[in-house]
Amino acid sequence: MRKDSFLWFSLLSSFVVLLFVTVPLLRMLTAPSFSALYETICDPQVYRSIWLSLYTGISAAAICFVFGTPLAYLLARSEFRGKKIVEAIVDLPIVIPHPVVGIALLGMVGKNFWLGRMMHELGLRIVGSPAGIIMVMTFVGLPFYLQAAKEGFASVSPRLEYVSRSLGASMFSTVINVTFPLAWRSILSGIIMCCARAISEFGAVVIIAYHPMIAPVLMFERFQSFGLRYSQPVAVWLIIVCLLLFISLRMVGGSPRKPGVGSRV
Amino acid sequence: MRKDSFLWFSLLSSFVVLLFVTVPLLRMLTAPSFSALYETICDPQVYRSIWLSLYTGISAAAICFVFGTPLAYLLARSEFRGKKIVEAIVDLPIVIPHPVVGIALLGMVGKNFWLGRMMHELGLRIVGSPAGIIMVMTFVGLPFYLQAAKEGFASVSPRLEYVSRSLGASMFSTVINVTFPLAWRSILSGIIMCCARAISEFGAVVIIAYHPMIAPVLMFERFQSFGLRYSQPVAVWLIIVCLLLFISLRMVGGSPRKPGVGSRV
């Protein structure tokens, strides 16, 4: 084969793009010394913030899973007037500037809106509480879960559901016995993406709850107070913990029922 | 048709999800009075920040378009060892906590890394400059552009390219004359998503460049200094300007060549 300048140009610019993404991350991961990493993880403020990030992020993903799954199913299966609008609405959290998300949610739970007053009377504190952090994270993580779950459901042939119903299974049994096991890998990917996106959020969370500090807020504070070198080890630890979480989720949830599922993916 | 409790449950929970996304946004958009909106837009700090957001966001999208398109094409067309890894790498910017993105990029352009020293010697200032903001925005917007462009290219049958080449067109002519016009709508969607995501970024930008202030940073500052009521009008203006930008992009770029393109979408 002779040299193809088009191919070379493509490969070169692809290489530049990949370097642009990987070099800063690798550089950051390798920058802190082992002793700096060790000291950092012994700091109670650090591990409390990482734990808070994990726990709120997982909660947000769980909420998206419970409330988002039916919507994802409807979007995958049915055609209706205004479907495009609904799809655009659920994508909004991606494109709304992050502080705007925080400001908007704060406006909703503030005391000059009925919802905020109701929550206040019930003793449910949102501002400066894990509940508020979870709310923000659910908002920003939702589109990622919905997208993956929708694709998962769409990849299951409706004929399998029809057959199941003609064999006597109700719609609910059919979803539990057929649709869900077959869409499970996509749903799990959605949960992981949603959780990752939730843990990565900073701009919206910082408006609702500077304290208690999630890991990104702590990093920001350390960066502002002590500079780059003191924020890097926290970042490294957060990334390591998240990676471990996602890998174990994949391993535990990879094949929910039978080995046969794997063979069709 | 009889009542289907499964369907009702699905509709109800979908409705809850949609309300959760729309209510805070609508509430925020309708909260400021017209006079507050008018005063805000007359403030030079506000319109300068919005202009900076737009200009850096569009620049980031343009960079993604130029450098990302060849990679998107390769990912859509070729199978190679390690493709899954490349796809995972280009998705990383979505899941990396935003301050970590800022910290990582700062580490790369800092003076104790050769790239940073090189830039410094060339007089290219990254920290606290629009160039730095564009770099951060490119980083976070890239996956959104790549995803859409990849899908666009994948939807063009390779046979059309084969036919074009058998008719005498080089690979480059084929991409320009056949692939690109047919994938254009997806590419445009990718540019818009990338631009929107870039403008929405706060946590990473604030690390690299608190000044000059992009709109989200200004909102954050107003929120911290003056409270919710003073940050809302800025948010409303930013959203209005972005909407106008995206709608006009769609209208101008909707059908790049011939009316026939529309008929296959």
Added chain:
Amino acid sequence: MSLRIENLAVDLGQFKLNDINLTLETGDFFALMGPTGAGKSVLLEALVGLVPQTVGEIYVDGRKITNLPPEERGIGIVYQDYALFPHLSVLDNIRYGLKFHPQVESGDAVDDLVSLLGLGHLLYRYPATLSGGEQQRVALARALVVKPAILLLDEPLSALDPNFRQELRVHLKNLHAASGATFLMVTHDFSEALSLAQHATIMADGALEQVGTIEDIFRRPTTAVVADFVGMKNLFEVEFLETTAQGGGVEFRVGKAVQMGSGYVAIRPEDLILSDGPLISSLQNSFNGRVSAIRSHGFFYEIDLAVKTLTFTAVITNHAFFDLEPALDKNCYLSFKASAVHQF
């Protein structure tokens, strides 16, 4: 178990069914045929309960099922692509429906079907590892194990390698006999219908054109659409007059016209006899024509002959072809019995 459809109408925008009336007796093997887009699949989906009907009623054994959800209709379906559950083993696929049919005594039904369909060695395999024919047998077993009153088969053999079709026809026939269920099969392949079904109907544009025995549909079509569909290529518009029919300058002897005035006649291509000279015989129709086209189809040839303004199509074997040596524009004689002329 019998199936009765009364005045059924469905409107899906693109596809419509109008005023479908159909009765299947218990144990019937019924073929639903028609060109692509006629609405055959829509009718199946309406029977299963996946498509809402506008008007009309459906009865199974006299029980009205029109407004029941799919799971309460007792109608099974086997799709063209078999739609096996990919995450379940063959055995779990077959057993799937039993969970929802506690009244069916499960053990025997599964064992009987497994041995009848020769699936014993496949029970712990997954669908992705099966051949098309094996998948089809699993799909049949899965549908029949819950003892449906009616089993719908959507082009059951079309996705199979032609070499295996014959074998699976035999399986289908045995199954039908053993299960006692009523089978309704959609097909576009006439030979499939001929070899399997007892009764049939031809559907076109969302309406049933003719319902009857297979023999009736093939030999005695009552409408021009059916005649065209079952391969009566020589279909001409004529004026009937006592024992003759006239059209395009040709006078057909038809024995006895069943109607007066304008109508159609049709003659099967294989009922036409070609010869070099005029035949001295009892054949009442004999015309001189000119060969206008010759098409080879492997086992046989199709010859088009122009007689006055009409074009007749005859089918002859390769043998006859080499004897007759027809060539374009050569003159040829064309004969057929009066009884071979079908009138509409």
Added chain:
Amino acid sequence: MSLRIENLAVDLGQFKLNDINLTLETGDFFALMGPTGAGKSVLLEALVGLVPQTVGEIYVDGRKITNLPPEERGIGIVYQDYALFPHLSVLDNIRYGLKFHPQVESGDAVDDLVSLLGLGHLLYRYPATLSGGEQQRVALARALVVKPAILLLDEPLSALDPNFRQELRVHLKNLHAASGATFLMVTHDFSEALSLAQHATIMADGALEQVGTIEDIFRRPTTAVVADFVGMKNLFEVEFLETTAQGGGVEFRVGKAVQMGSGYVAIRPEDLILSDGPLISSLQNSFNGRVSAIRSHGFFYEIDLAVKTLTFTAVITNHAFFDLEPALDKNCYLSFKASAVHQF
């Protein structure tokens, strides 16, 4: 323009081509046939230059094109799905290649093809609004306007409604005559090859089984694979002995054995003559057999007859069927000429 392929081998993992040698003379219409998965499409892609060959050379008019990119090979292709550019009008589709062929005098070529293919009224329409037949004609015009040395056709008629195939065969034939290009057509439909091509080859498992005239391939297959593929259903393993061949307890008269020792004989199903009693005739082979299967195929019937341990398949028309009234297990006589027995 001629095409010469020498020792071509391709290895795509799943699909392999081995040692392909093929020569097409200028102006030939060549059919490439074979079962699904034989590698026909891989060979086309290797010729166009989309698949890298492991060894071997390809020459067009003596010019080696083996390592040239697709755009410099002068080989056109028309795909099964036509692959028209959906964003260009019919006229722009046809003109597309001219941009890259400045040496072709464009105006006349376009006009000639447009009128030859009857596309005049479609020039400003877009592909999505065209029927399958119209799309195919546009694809042919687009490929031919740049005057390719060789035109590859990938199952050109298979995606069309059967009613239009005849018409498009005529178009193809005219185009071939008018363009003077060499056509290489992939097809799995024997009647297409018979009516269009002059030469043909049968491919199986990535290798060419037989190359020759259409007549040779169909009448004188040289390998058992080819015989099976072209429909010689009665293929038996035998021992040849001078003028006879023996196998399965049956003695065939073969005129003169072309070889001694073990081999195969094959007889076309339509060369078998069935009769109620023994025929007094010049037919040298005549056996008594038992009907073991009857299959209807619309225009004709296939009858299986058990003779000793062999099963013969005969094809008869519906007419002959009703005259003979064969039934399962009925006895029947089976006769055929010695010259109808093919030997391998």
